[in-house]
Amino acid sequence: MSEHIVSKKVYYLIFGALMVLTALTVWVANIDLGSEKLNTVVALAIAVTKAVLVVLYFMHVRYSSRLTWVVVAGGFLWLVIMVGLTLSDYLSRGLLTYPR
Amino acid sequence: MQLPRLPFTPEQASTVSTEVDALYTYLVAITLFFSLLVTVLIFYFAVKYRRRSENELPQPIAGSVKLETMWTVIPFLISMTIFVWGASLYFTLYRPPKDAIEIFVVGKQWMWKFQHTEGQREINELHVPVGAKVKLTMTTEDVIHSFAVPAFRIRSDVVPGRYTFAWFEATKPGRYALYCTEFCGTNHSGMTGWVEVMEPTAYQAWLAGGGSDSPAAQGEQLFQSLGCATCHRADTQGRGPVLTGVFGKPQRIQDVGDVLVDESYIRESITNPAAKVVEGFQPIMPSYQGQVSEEQLLQLIAYIRSLGAPQQGTTMTNSGAGQGEPTTTTGINPDAQRSNPLGPTSPNQIQGNAPPSGLSPQGRRSGQTGGGTSQTGGNSNQPRGGNSNQ
Amino acid sequence: MTDAMGTRVKFAHENYINANYGIKSWLLTKDHKRIALLYLASVTVFFILGGIYALVIRLELLTPAGNIVQPMTYNKLFTQHGIIMIFFFLIPSIPAVLGNFLVPLMIGAKDLAFPKLNLLSWYLYLAGALFTIWALLNGGIDTGWTFYTPYSTTFSNSYVVAAGLGIFINGFSSILTGLNFIVTIHTMRAPGMTWFRLPLFIWSHYATSLIMVLGTPVIAITILLVALERIVHIGIFDPRLGGDPVLFQHFFWFYSHPAVYIMILPSMGVVSELISTHSRKNVFGYSFVAFSSLAIAVFGFLVWGHHLFTSSQSVYAGMIFSFVSFAVAIPSAVKVFNWTATLYKGSISYDTPMLYALGFIGLFTIGGLTGLFLAALGLDVHLTDSYFIVAHFHYIMVGGALMGYLGGLHNWWPKITGRMYPEGWGRFSALVIFVGFNLTFFPQFLLGYMGMPRRYHAYAEEFQVLNVFSTAGASILGFGLLIPGIYFIWSMRYGKFAPPNPWAATGLEWRTASPPPTENFASTPVVTWEAYEYRPMEEMEVIGPDKRDTAQPAHGEATI
Amino acid sequence: MAHAETLDAHEHGGAAATDHHASSNLAHHFDNLEQQREAGSLGMWLFLVTEIMFFGGLFTGYIIYRMQHPQAFAIASSTLNWKLGALNTVVLIVSSLTMALAVYFAQMGSRRMQIIFLVATMLLGAVFLVVKGFEYADKFEHHHFPGLGFQWTDAVPAGVSTHHIQMFYWIYFAMTGLHALHMIIGIGAMLFLIYYAYRGRYTPEYHAPVELTGLYWHFVDIVWIFLFPLLYLLGAHLTHGGGGGH
Numbered sequence A: 001m002s003e004h005i006v007s008k009k010v011y012y013l014i015f016g017a018l019m020v021l022t023a024l025t026v027w028v029a030n031i032d033l034g035s036e037k038l039n040t041v042v043a044l045a046i047a048v049t050k051a052v053l054v055v056l057y058f059m060h061v062r063y064s065s066r067l068t069w070v071v072v073a074g075g076f077l078w079l080v081i082m083v084g085l086t087l088s089d090y091l092s093r094g095l096l097t098y099p100r
Numbered sequence B: 001m002q003l004p005r006l007p008f009t010p011e012q013a014s015t016v017s018t019e020v021d022a023l024y025t026y027l028v029a030i031t032l033f034f035s036l037l038v039t040v041l042i043f044y045f046a047v048k049y050r051r052r053s054e055n056e057l058p059q060p061i062a063g064s065v066k067l068e069t070m071w072t073v074i075p076f077l078i079s080m081t082i083f084v085w086g087a088s089l090y091f092t093l094y095r096p097p098k099d100a101i102e103i104f105v106v107g108k109q110w111m112w113k114f115q116h117t118e119g120q121r122e123i124n125e126l127h128v129p130v131g132a133k134v135k136l137t138m139t140t141e142d143v144i145h146s147f148a149v150p151a152f153r154i155r156s157d158v159v160p161g162r163y164t165f166a167w168f169e170a171t172k173p174g175r176y177a178l179y180c181t182e183f184c185g186t187n188h189s190g191m192t193g194w195v196e197v198m199e200p201t202a203y204q205a206w207l208a209g210g211g212s213d214s215p216a217a218q219g220e221q222l223f224q225s226l227g228c229a230t231c232h233r234a235d236t237q238g239r240g241p242v243l244t245g246v247f248g249k250p251q252r253i254q255d256v257g258d259v260l261v262d263e264s265y266i267r268e269s270i271t272n273p274a275a276k277v278v279e280g281f282q283p284i285m286p287s288y289q290g291q292v293s294e295e296q297l298l299q300l301i302a303y304i305r306s307l308g309a310p311q312q313g314t315t316m317t318n319s320g321a322g323q324g325e326p327t328t329t330t331g332i333n334p335d336a337q338r339s340n341p342l343g344p345t346s347p348n349q350i351q352g353n354a355p356p357s358g359l360s361p362q363g364r365r366s367g368q369t370g371g372g373t374s375q376t377g378g379n380s381n382q383p384r385g386g387n388s389n390q
Numbered sequence C: 001m002t003d004a005m006g007t008r009v010k011f012a013h014e015n016y017i018n019a020n021y022g023i024k025s026w027l028l029t030k031d032h033k034r035i036a037l038l039y040l041a042s043v044t045v046f047f048i049l050g051g052i053y054a055l056v057i058r059l060e061l062l063t064p065a066g067n068i069v070q071p072m073t074y075n076k077l078f079t080q081h082g083i084i085m086i087f088f089f090l091i092p093s094i095p096a097v098l099g100n101f102l103v104p105l106m107i108g109a110k111d112l113a114f115p116k117l118n119l120l121s122w123y124l125y126l127a128g129a130l131f132t133i134w135a136l137l138n139g140g141i142d143t144g145w146t147f148y149t150p151y152s153t154t155f156s157n158s159y160v161v162a163a164g165l166g167i168f169i170n171g172f173s174s175i176l177t178g179l180n181f182i183v184t185i186h187t188m189r190a191p192g193m194t195w196f197r198l199p200l201f202i203w204s205h206y207a208t209s210l211i212m213v214l215g216t217p218v219i220a221i222t223i224l225l226v227a228l229e230r231i232v233h234i235g236i237f238d239p240r241l242g243g244d245p246v247l248f249q250h251f252f253w254f255y256s257h258p259a260v261y262i263m264i265l266p267s268m269g270v271v272s273e274l275i276s277t278h279s280r281k282n283v284f285g286y287s288f289v290a291f292s293s294l295a296i297a298v299f300g301f302l303v304w305g306h307h308l309f310t311s312s313q314s315v316y317a318g319m320i321f322s323f324v325s326f327a328v329a330i331p332s333a334v335k336v337f338n339w340t341a342t343l344y345k346g347s348i349s350y351d352t353p354m355l356y357a358l359g360f361i362g363l364f365t366i367g368g369l370t371g372l373f374l375a376a377l378g379l380d381v382h383l384t385d386s387y388f389i390v391a392h393f394h395y396i397m398v399g400g401a402l403m404g405y406l407g408g409l410h411n412w413w414p415k416i417t418g419r420m421y422p423e424g425w426g427r428f429s430a431l432v433i434f435v436g437f438n439l440t441f442f443p444q445f446l447l448g449y450m451g452m453p454r455r456y457h458a459y460a461e462e463f464q465v466l467n468v469f470s471t472a473g474a475s476i477l478g479f480g481l482l483i484p485g486i487y488f489i490w491s492m493r494y495g496k497f498a499p500p501n502p503w504a505a506t507g508l509e510w511r512t513a514s515p516p517p518t519e520n521f522a523s524t525p526v527v528t529w530e531a532y533e534y535r536p537m538e539e540m541e542v543i544g545p546d547k548r549d550t551a552q553p554a555h556g557e558a559t560i
Numbered sequence D: 001m002a003h004a005e006t007l008d009a010h011e012h013g014g015a016a017a018t019d020h021h022a023s024s025n026l027a028h029h030f031d032n033l034e035q036q037r038e039a040g041s042l043g044m045w046l047f048l049v050t051e052i053m054f055f056g057g058l059f060t061g062y063i064i065y066r067m068q069h070p071q072a073f074a075i076a077s078s079t080l081n082w083k084l085g086a087l088n089t090v091v092l093i094v095s096s097l098t099m100a101l102a103v104y105f106a107q108m109g110s111r112r113m114q115i116i117f118l119v120a121t122m123l124l125g126a127v128f129l130v131v132k133g134f135e136y137a138d139k140f141e142h143h144h145f146p147g148l149g150f151q152w153t154d155a156v157p158a159g160v161s162t163h164h165i166q167m168f169y170w171i172y173f174a175m176t177g178l179h180a181l182h183m184i185i186g187i188g189a190m191l192f193l194i195y196y197a198y199r200g201r202y203t204p205e206y207h208a209p210v211e212l213t214g215l216y217w218h219f220v221d222i223v224w225i226f227l228f229p230l231l232y233l234l235g236a237h238l239t240h241g242g243g244g245g246h
Ligand code: HEA
Pocket: B030, B034, B035, B038, B074, B075, B076, B078, B079, C146, C260, C261, C263, C264, C306, C307, C309, C325, C326, C328, C329, C330, C332, C333, C334, C336, C364, C365, C366, C367, C368, C369, C371, C372, C374, C375, C376, C380, C383, C384, C385, C389, C392, C393, C396, C397, C401
């Protein structure tokens, strides 16, 4: 399996997209979308998109072996596990009902 | 369920102890079964198929999906029975019942302090009547401790900055050991005591003898002496909200929404009033952090709670204003819940901004030390603080 | 090659031990086999140190009154016992010693993928160890190996930051080992060595490495935060500054629960090898055993909250964690049953490694099943932080992991040193250790249910009888461990020469000389057989420079 | 099973063309460069996974405390200079582009362009650090460094405790500090690359170090892509749009 060479044009395109998304995230942050949660979700969605672009193209994962895909996905999955299960405690604290 | 008590088990002195022992017995049986199964098989095979000559070459056996499925599914099903049983018991253990006598517990390095609703205070010794439900509202002045009474099969950590709960109903008069079971420093193993379970009459007599005022009454005195009463007046003329009848009801908080007024909320209102400001009021209430101890906090809470209480008596503290509520006091109003699910509003919740005030007087000055050393001479030789070493 | 007395002999072939001499050739080596020996020496030192702490603990607990050491000293004893045994002995033990030595050999590679990183990892281990030793010499640390806040951040007056830094640095050593294994197993397998021809030892090390890579960074950052909290009071875990002490427990156990599988999985891999080798049977249900390792590694990350059942964690989170804890027990059960089934119609020898392996199965089963007591929410409320916990984890970590390690050491000792250990003494000491172990730790189950809390310097009278048993057991255990300590050293000089394949085993590591040459094999091996495909000795030719005694298994020959 | 079973396809060694043992770039224990490259790249990816988990601990802390104290975090965040943050974001993205191009020219075998882009990447990294330095200096001046000496002089709205404002700052400093440390390491690696590129070490066949450093550099960029909105922008609409909450 020899390495795949990504053309310069792709790099420039991705770069352009990243710049646009950066501008977008700044713009969105300054308008009130109604709830803080929505603002956060949008900001995170943009960040994730940017990260995915970098991973896929700048880091060549799009052209890499399945193993690399698994490693990358695994890394993020574990982050989600850590955050998710920790939150399972924090979010459900105090939900226990008991008579007083 | 009355199973025979296994040897090497502690006395069964509470209602839940038999239930816990039943689950224990079940698990012992499972353990015996599987360990014996495995051991017997190993011995049997090891003898039967021992190597008889150096050049033996046994036939390979590939495996069996049927067997694999069997020994995946059966243990799984068994373990699910344990899970369900264990979980339901857990809910019993951590859901204090209605109509319980309430006792305040404060842990500190290295002693347990108790205060009864009638006012008696005790250290490392807790008197309770047999056959009555007792609810413990617990916190700590310094590090995490854990309150455990093996004979009752109960235990709960006490965590700085928040309240935790435990309950029990003793079934036999007697003296039962009480331990701190979360490592808390030099004298961790000395942080023990006794729970004295008494006949109700004896308990009443004990209560009558030499108690001080009830926590609520002491709280009332504090309420005057600390100047709370200047702002919180019985009429609506004060600068602060009227506190009568607030306990157990939702309160509307600026920028947050409805929050249930419970122990943790009041604690926070006193130690860090700015955290939640009642709608329609200015954040002018000063913080009393560092001026009231954990025990005094509990007394103030008892007092405020009693303001809404229609009747007095042993169950007084539980009947607070919240009695009219449908008792689903999740510690959090559904709306408030949604607005900020993490908001520190419930008994179990983080009280991030509610430092245990007992620490603060000295803690402030030296930067970090645990407070209250003066109260227990024995403790003062414990070097404290994170200074000097790394 | 041998002189008349059989002493002071040199190996006939050039191997990794005699390839070159001098302290530098060891300290700067990039050979995975030599690095394994460096690790062997260092973890042994720490095991003895940790063991001495344990003996003093047991001595103190002989009587109810805490009258031998000061309370503060006692707290330091068990803390340092725990820290040393876990971070500096058990976690590196099998992976860094046996794994380092065997992973490349077993897959037919010349070395690990990153030999320099491998050496670096030993130096990091050493640096971490020195930091920790420094902390111990300067007064020690008294927080318990769990470092719970706010005690560790604000109240303890001991050397938390230094010891923490030691663990922090040591963590990177662990990460590098894991990373190296994963890459090696993926990219360096010999031609023909497909995934399902790999020895189960490799599968379990692969699973272990996953945990090391995914979990260890979290303990590193956690310890860093504890240190920061202590030094500059950032407030993250300090309730007085708005932090949450329970968050620390989440972080700590996010690593430390998976870490218990770092400790047991390699041992399970060893046991798979030993059971197969010493009954000359292929492992029953190979692929189930292989995948159960991965399942343990993955699900092991979802259960950490079972250490927080009474710590004011939400009861609902408790339920999730309890449920998954039961689920993660299943792959372990699968392994136990498959090992047992492997014995069926085998040719079972009673060599020392096999005794350890059989002991492992029994003790691990008891240790694991008592884990179920703790995973059962309502029961854990009574059991947590009692001696029941202490018994549970010693049954797994000493009765399981340590037995596996010792069994593995015996099994591969001929390969590592080129010498046989004395079989008779081996069996005798295995028996003593087994008896001593059970006598030490079984009474602790009973003590725990009776309510004796752990980390207690002094205890109530009624617990004394069982504690006396436990202490007596510990002395037998200590004596038993002394025996291999002595004869291993003895055998390096005086042991009988080992043939390349003394057990008539199938692994690639047995197809090269004992000890192996620096490049492991004379030529790259080409694998044409399945895992655990036992054949007559004549058919298992050696791909190494030393073809002596190929057909002579050394079974049952006690040399002493 | 028989001895003479057919061999599984060679797992590696297929690429016989690149199989020159004599090459000085091939470590002795690898069979060929392809295998070595694969190992290196897998190793680097695994290392990046450990980095994710390393930063992950801080992210988790951030998420939990922010959910508990949204207002305090928003207020603290609004004292950061989002324009500098945005500038740095742009700088880093450009540096990622130049890094990608450096790898590209290494693959093409153009030594000159490769060096040019490596130098550019390094300089952009330095620019980032300088900007960051100014930001830090500003925070120190205002006593916004958490720990001893932390001061918050502005008025605090109701419901907000300065503890939690400080909490934001320690997260800010821990995360950006750790990120900056990674940048510094990256710049150090860049120096090596430039030196060896100058010596003509990297060829279309062998340029793994450039590639791996590239992976690392992009990863550091990604971390910043998350840090920027989470730290600088989270409260923007609150402080600008006023009010907030509900
Ligand atoms: C190598 C170390 C190791 C291993 C492998 C395990 C394995 C397990 N552990 Fe253990 N554990 C520790 C080391 C280990 N543990 C340590 C060190 C502590 C204390 C830390 C401290 O606080 O200091 C601890 C504490 C601990 C607790 C916390 C107790 C508390 O503090 O309150 C719990 C709770 O769930 C638990 C559960 C389990 C379970 C369910 C398993 C399972 O993985 C076990 C699975 C194995 C089996 C089940 C046996 C084989 C199965 C059969 C023979 C078939 C029959 C099976 C069924 C019917 C299901 N352990």
